[in-house]
Amino acid sequence: MAGSHDHVEEALPPGKSFADRVYLPAVMRGLKLTVQKFFGTVTDKHATVQYPEVGIYDASEAERAIGHPNPRYRGEHILVKDEQGREKCVACLLCMAACPALCIHIEPEPTPPEWGDRERRPKVFEIDMLRCIYCGYCEEACPCDAIRLTPKFYTPTTSRTERVYDKERLLENNPAAQIPQRPAK
Amino acid sequence: MTEFVLTPGMIGFAATILKALFVIGMALQIVPGCIYFERKIAAYVQHRIGPNRVNFTIGTLRYLMPESMRDVIPEGLARVKLIPGSLQPLADAIKLAFKEEVIPEKADKLLYNLGPMLTFIPVGTALCFLPFGATLIVPDANLFGIEIQRTVIEMSVSNVVPGMLMLLAVSSLGVYGIACGGWGSGSKYPLMAAVRAAAQMVSYEVPLGIAFLIALASVGSLDGQEIVRNQAETWHGFGWLVFRQPLAALIFLVAMFAENNRLPFDLPEAEPELVGGYHTEYTGLKFAIFFLGEYCAMILMCGLFTTLFLGGWSLGPIEPVEVFGSTIEPLITAEGGILNVLLSVAVFTVKMLSVLLLQLWIRWTLPRFRYDQLMDLGWKVLTPLALANLAITAILISKFPNFTFFA
Amino acid sequence: MSTFLVLLVGALIVVAALMTVTQRNPIHAALSMLIALGGVGALMIGLKAHFLAAMQVLLYGGAIMVLFVFVIMLLTLREDELGPEPPSATRLLAAVGALALTFILFSALSRRSDTEFREPDNDAKIAAAEAKGDVRRRTKVYYGSTEHFARVLYTDYAVPFELITVLVMAAVAGVIVLARRPDSMTLEATKLMASPAASRAASAGGGAA
Numbered sequence: 001m002a003g004s005h006d007h008v009e010e011a012l013p014p015g016k017s018f019a020d021r022v023y024l025p026a027v028m029r030g031l032k033l034t035v036q037k038f039f040g041t042v043t044d045k046h047a048t049v050q051y052p053e054v055g056i057y058d059a060s061e062a063e064r065a066i067g068h069p070n071p072r073y074r075g076e077h078i079l080v081k082d083e084q085g086r087e088k089c090v091a092c093l094l095c096m097a098a099c100p101a102l103c104i105h106i107e108p109e110p111t112p113p114e115w116g117d118r119e120r121r122p123k124v125f126e127i128d129m130l131r132c133i134y135c136g137y138c139e140e141a142c143p144c145d146a147i148r149l150t151p152k153f154y155t156p157t158t159s160r161t162e163r164v165y166d167k168e169r170l171l172e173n174n175p176a177a178q179i180p181q182r183p184a185k
Numbered sequence: 186m187t188e189f190v191l192t193p194g195m196i197g198f199a200a201t202i203l204k205a206l207f208v209i210g211m212a213l214q215i216v217p218g219c220i221y222f223e224r225k226i227a228a229y230v231q232h233r234i235g236p237n238r239v240n241f242t243i244g245t246l247r248y249l250m251p252e253s254m255r256d257v258i259p260e261g262l263a264r265v266k267l268i269p270g271s272l273q274p275l276a277d278a279i280k281l282a283f284k285e286e287v288i289p290e291k292a293d294k295l296l297y298n299l300g301p302m303l304t305f306i307p308v309g310t311a312l313c314f315l316p317f318g319a320t321l322i323v324p325d326a327n328l329f330g331i332e333i334q335r336t337v338i339e340m341s342v343s344n345v346v347p348g349m350l351m352l353l354a355v356s357s358l359g360v361y362g363i364a365c366g367g368w369g370s371g372s373k374y375p376l377m378a379a380v381r382a383a384a385q386m387v388s389y390e391v392p393l394g395i396a397f398l399i400a401l402a403s404v405g406s407l408d409g410q411e412i413v414r415n416q417a418e419t420w421h422g423f424g425w426l427v428f429r430q431p432l433a434a435l436i437f438l439v440a441m442f443a444e445n446n447r448l449p450f451d452l453p454e455a456e457p458e459l460v461g462g463y464h465t466e467y468t469g470l471k472f473a474i475f476f477l478g479e480y481c482a483m484i485l486m487c488g489l490f491t492t493l494f495l496g497g498w499s500l501g502p503i504e505p506v507e508v509f510g511s512t513i514e515p516l517i518t519a520e521g522g523i524l525n526v527l528l529s530v531a532v533f534t535v536k537m538l539s540v541l542l543l544q545l546w547i548r549w550t551l552p553r554f555r556y557d558q559l560m561d562l563g564w565k566v567l568t569p570l571a572l573a574n575l576a577i578t579a580i581l582i583s584k585f586p587n588f589t590f591f592a
Numbered sequence: 593m594s595t596f597l598v599l600l601v602g603a604l605i606v607v608a609a610l611m612t613v614t615q616r617n618p619i620h621a622a623l624s625m626l627i628a629l630g631g632v633g634a635l636m637i638g639l640k641a642h643f644l645a646a647m648q649v650l651l652y653g654g655a656i657m658v659l660f661v662f663v664i665m666l667l668t669l670r671e672d673e674l675g676p677e678p679p680s681a682t683r684l685l686a687a688v689g690a691l692a693l694t695f696i697l698f699s700a701l702s703r704r705s706d707t708e709f710r711e712p713d714n715d716a717k718i719a720a721a722e723a724k725g726d727v728r729r730r731t732k733v734y735y736g737s738t739e740h741f742a743r744v745l746y747t748d749y750a751v752p753f754e755l756i757t758v759l760v761m762a763a764v765a766g767v768i769v770l771a772r773r774p775d776s777m778t779l780e781a782t783k784l785m786a787s788p789a790a791s792r793a794a795s796a797g798g799g800a801a
Contacts, residue, residue: 042229047232048233346737347643351649354646360654365623
């Protein structure tokens with residue numbers, strides 16, 4: 001079925017035999033192949049996911065003929081939380097410096113005294129998803145594994161301002177649900 | 186009371202108008218279906234679904250009902266799609282009809298506007314010479330005080346004797362639409378495409394014409410009905426020219442693809458190489474008419490192939506059958522009744538649609554020829570083969586007038 | 593009715609023929625010529641010479657004029673490439689020649705006996721055949737059929753037919769002589785010898801031919 005390439009013949013230089021020059025045997029083989037593919041699609045399955053109705057993650061195994069999205073796909077960012085549910089970020093601004101698209105904006109603030117384990121945390125952490133080129137340099141630059149790229153790619157919105165993700169939204173970004181999360185008003 | 190008499194002339198006149206409406210109507214009806222199936226076949230061959238968003242559902246029927254009856258159809262049933270995507274051609278047509286007409290500044294206005302018409306008019310005219318059914322004989326009768334005189338109605342709009350030749354002549358004028366459109370657009374890309382198209386169509390008209398001549402010579406007539414009857418009468422109903430002249434049939438088939446600018450010979454419209462072919466500068470309904478003309482040309486050529494090589498409206502060796510008191514002849518003779526004629530029209534349509542399906546099938550199978558390969562195939566392979574076949578056929582005809590294997 | 597149609601088509605042919613020689617735009621001239629040739633085909637249909645009409649449209653419309661249009665499209669002549677208007681003496685000579693040709697053709701055609709080209713009465717034959725119930729084979733109409741055409745062409749008119757092919761050959765040879773460009777080297781040399789101004793222009797501009 002889909003993805004199998006057993007029908008691909010080894011590429012040979014153009015034949016000089018009579019059968020090759022007449023074209024007809026090759027044409028007949030081609031017609032046989034397409035009619036097989038045609039009835040294969042009719043009786044078996046096709047590679048199409050009915051996209052807006054069926055999400056790429058919602059699709060059943062049978063429907064997801066093009067395979068899983070690669071887990072290493074670089075999609076939207078997520079801010080990682082530690083064991084106590086606080087953001088891991090220490091607002092060192094390294095990701096901001098590494099970003100080639102200048103889409104990260106961080107304003108640091110001192111941590112509350114009861115935190116103890118670090119001195120700074122981001123007061124504002126914004127990523128302009130429209131500017132981001134999804135290169136993953138922020139992920140590489142981060143010394144405390146606080147920012148990661150997830151395979152989430154289904155992100156349509158209706159306005160540009162919605163594409164600027166703030167800290168809360170980044171913290172709550174759920175890669176498993178490929179549904180756009182509307183910012184709470 | 187003077188009795189009203191319908192003379193053969195009057196019946197023939199009315200029949201001609203009806204036949205013309207039937208032929209043009211059929212052609213225009215097949216085109217949207219053809220576009221739909223083309224897209225569906227393309228999709229299925231490529232493991233896709235194809236158009237499935239613009240649907241004719243059971244719920245659509247509600248709009249045809251009076252308002253009070255609309256609730257008769259339950260909601261669940263109303264969502265059932267009858268043929269998925271079947272209204273896509275209609276949606277395409279509506280889109281094209283409401284597009285803005287843009288005439289390029291540098292265009293030659295006259296030729297630019299003439300182009301689409303000149304592609305469609307020759308095809309529409311040529312369809313008139315296609316014999317699409319067995320001859321109908323209206324018997325002497327007296328219906329409700331109207332006296333009907335016996336009339337012979339040939340099932341082709343125009344029944345001049347060299348009808349097939351007329352068809353070829355008129356359809357060869359289709360090049361002018363492409364040439365006018367390409368040249369009149371005042372742009373380089375359509376011009377290049379038009380030059381390619383004109384060269385291709387003129388080149389392939391040679392093998393097409395010779396294959397045509399072989400068929401005509403084998404039958405010994407230029408009359409479409411005569412060609413069909415000859416095929417039906419030899420070899421007990423299976424004397425189709427595709428069996429008697431297989432090489433000519435093959436040459437005609439290949440040249441037919443090139444004449445219609447279809448893959449594997451769609452160089453005039455090769456989207457990856459040219460901007461879009463000779464109709465690059467056209468929008469809206471003019472583009473639609475170009476499209477329509479092309480598809481009608483396909484239908485015409487398929488009908489021509491059916492008539493010349495697939496026995497036209499004849500069905501093959503079948504014994505006469507009695508149905509509702511009317512004899513269905515083996516479709517060889519013309520003496521049948523109205524049922525016979527209807528059946529023959531249906532047979533012709535089915536055969537023609539099969540050839541059309543072959544065209545679609547081949548389109549999604551074969552890659553495009555390069556231009557030099559195209560010209561090589563036309564001039565160095567098909568034309569000499571066709572000429573040799575014609576010479577052999579002519580010799581056999583002159584030596585053995587009753588020999589039916591080749592002639 | 594048929595007289596009216598003949599007059600209408602005739603007028604169309606005359607207008608199209610005039611447009612062929614008066615239009616400056618070569619494509620328009622070629623298409624006007626196409627209309628004229630098609631009109632002649634229509635007249636042939638009116639004379640029941642269907643085979644001849646089909647041949648007229650097929651050969652002139654489908655082949656020869658396509659090549660005309662094709663060549664014009666390839667060249668895409670601009671206004672300044674069309675050449676100067678011919679002198680009035682040439683025009684006068686051309687008009688005299690055209691009138692003479694018309695006269696010769698007219699006298700040649702009107703001298704034929706009237707009955708030779710008249711259609712025999714076929715309607716009665718067809719009616720008789722249909723009355724007998726013989727619709728299976730359409731009644732052979734000899735007049736204007738392919739066989740009739742071929743017999744006349746290859747017996748009575750064999751010599752004129754062959755002579756016309758010689759004429760066409762002569763025309764082709766003439767076209768080659770007229771259209772052949774002088775050898776580019778010779779052209780440059782003549783130019784250089786002819787005028788010092790041309791020589792300066794050639795050395796400055798790289799000698800655009």
